[in-house]
Amino acid sequence: DGGITQSPKYLFRKEGQNVTLSCEQNLNHDAMYWYRQDPGQGLRLIYYSQIVNDFQKGDIAEGYSVSREKKESFPLTVTSAQKNPTAFYLCATLDRYNEQFFGPGTRLTVL
Amino acid sequence: RKEVEQDPGPFNVPEGATVAFNCTYSNSASQSFFWYRQDCRKEPKLLMSVYSSGNEDGRFTAQLNRASQYISLLIRDSKLSDSATYLCALDTGRRALTFGSGTRLQVQP
Numbered sequence: 001d002g003g004i005t006q007s008p009k010y011l012f013r014k015e016g017q018n019v020t021l022s023c024e025q026n027l028n029h030d031a032m033y034w035y036r037q038d039p040g041q042g043l044r045l046i047y048y049s050q051i052v053n054d055f056q057k058g059d060i061a062e063g064y065s066v067s068r069e070k071k072e073s074f075p076l077t078v079t080s081a082q083k084n085p086t087a088f089y090l091c092a093t094l095d096r097y098n099e100q101f102f103g104p105g106t107r108l109t110v111l
Numbered sequence: 112r113k114e115v116e117q118d119p120g121p122f123n124v125p126e127g128a129t130v131a132f133n134c135t136y137s138n139s140a141s142q143s144f145f146w147y148r149q150d151c152r153k154e155p156k157l158l159m160s161v162y163s164s165g166n167e168d169g170r171f172t173a174q175l176n177r178a179s180q181y182i183s184l185l186i187r188d189s190k191l192s193d194s195a196t197y198l199c200a201l202d203t204g205r206r207a208l209t210f211g212s213g214t215r216l217q218v219q220p
Contacts (some may be wrong), residue, residue: 042210
């Protein structure tokens with residue numbers, strides 16, 4: 001089954017902790033993305049990577065970090081510097097037709 | 112001004128109705144346009160790409176108006192299963208999408 005997997009589905013974090021969200025894809029797409037969605041709002045771009053070992057900041061990168069060591073994987077770390085991390089986090093890839101596909105998401109809640 | 116704007120709705124329509132959503136954008140360099148459907152607490156799923164010539168997929172028709180900088184989505188013969196939030200998205204050339212906040216549609220029996 002080709003697709004994008006994200007884990008965990010739900011994540012609870014205490015204030016001051018760093019957490020890492022996993023995103024794996026077997027679609028063989030070069031480009032991968034992280035978005036954040038708050039209730040009643042659209043998606044906002046955090047970071048993206050067009051190719052292995054390279055990534056760019058999106059519109060709301062502060063308090064987040066990423067790595068892209070493998071084509072299949074694009075983990076996102078939410079650091080303690082992110083002031084309002086509670087949100088729905090979505091990982092995505094982009095195919096050669098410029099169409100974006102999303103994983104099922106991770107819901108992060110700060111306790 | 113937001114880069115991409117949508118009427119949040121909700122649009123409450125009876126089954127069988129025709130409903131249309133618009134999405135306006137501010138960046139004239141925008142190159143690719145899309146409509147996504149998002150069900151409650153789920154990830155967005157691509158509904159259709161929007162081409163300059165317009166495109167149709169069954170009951171759904173999408174159009175692009177570059178001069179006025181908006182895209183539209185028309186849904187004919189609405190079904191209960193069409194109830195969802197519809198997000199427009201566009202790429203200004205950086206190969207990453209910018210999304211609107213979404214328009215909520217509720218189709219009623």
